[in-house]
Amino acid sequence: RRQAHIRFFFIFSLHFIHSIALDNILPINMASLNGPKPIILESKGESKGTIIFMHGLGDDARGWAEMWSDLQGSLQNIRVVLPTAPRNAVTLNGGAKMTSWHDIHDLRTIDDESKETFQGIEDSLRVVSSLIEDELKRGVPAEKIIVGGFSQGAALSLFTSLQFSQRLGGVIALSGYTVKKSALEKNVSSHVNGLPILICHGTKDNIVEFSRGQAASQLAESFGASVSFKKYVGMGHSTVPQEMVDIANFVREVFGIKTSKN
Numbered sequence: 001r002r003q004a005h006i007r008f009f010f011i012f013s014l015h016f017i018h019s020i021a022l023d024n025i026l027p028i029n030m031a032s033l034n035g036p037k038p039i040i041l042e043s044k045g046e047s048k049g050t051i052i053f054m055h056g057l058g059d060d061a062r063g064w065a066e067m068w069s070d071l072q073g074s075l076q077n078i079r080v081v082l083p084t085a086p087r088n089a090v091t092l093n094g095g096a097k098m099t100s101w102h103d104i105h106d107l108r109t110i111d112d113e114s115k116e117t118f119q120g121i122e123d124s125l126r127v128v129s130s131l132i133e134d135e136l137k138r139g140v141p142a143e144k145i146i147v148g149g150f151s152q153g154a155a156l157s158l159f160t161s162l163q164f165s166q167r168l169g170g171v172i173a174l175s176g177y178t179v180k181k182s183a184l185e186k187n188v189s190s191h192v193n194g195l196p197i198l199i200c201h202g203t204k205d206n207i208v209e210f211s212r213g214q215a216a217s218q219l220a221e222s223f224g225a226s227v228s229f230k231k232y233v234g235m236g237h238s239t240v241p242q243e244m245v246d247i248a249n250f251v252r253e254v255f256g257i258k259t260s261k262n
Helices: 002-016 062-075 121-137 152-161 181-187 210-222 241-255
Strands: 025-027 039-041 050-054 079-082 087-089 097-099 145-150 170-174 196-202 226-232
Touching: 039 062, 050 062, 050 121, 050 152, 062 079, 062 241, 121 145, 121 152, 145 152, 145 241, 152 170, 152 196, 152 210, 170 210, 170 241, 196 210, 196 241, 210 226, 226 241
Parallel strands: 050 079, 050 145, 145 170, 170 196, 196 226
Antiparallel strands: 025 039, 039 079, 087 097
């Protein structure tokens, strides 16, 4: 069973890695990060806001660059920052090293802090917080920054945004879950009230169960966030076109981008 999960993570990562046009993709120079430099998808015009999006276990920034590049076609003036997690030993995969935002012991207990240590999540929080601070230094208002991710990256996006010292624009959590619930309950930011959060999950997800996404949604709502929970019937641990439409609409609403009439 564990080997099947390992194969899935690698197959899933490869599924998203395609050849993409690199004319608007730039590396970001961040000496504070001890890993690969993030990929930057620069805005094609005056930027309306920045999206910082984290990949899942075993993937890297390239795995989501094409999707966001495609979304830029409709959203146009947005800047996208795609970091890559450091390579760490992952207990779930027999201690094998792979890109990981935190350790996972067992998929069945992925959000259970009585079973999971979530080792590495605090370091990952600092990485994402540093990326947010870089955008703030560039003059991007906090309310024009969306933090998001897929699976493990979704968990990290929630963990970071719910504790961040300023009110962010929003959160996009795809096929994700909650980490360190007790720490969130203790350290939740006063700026979370009304924070727009889009949580998307497939009913046939056999990696991060649908109920984990529901639990994450309920926790964020209990903190006062404005949560939109999207259910995709039949979707597994992946994405579907309707989810991309929902993401684009969420970004438009947060950044105040008018729908193209083309």
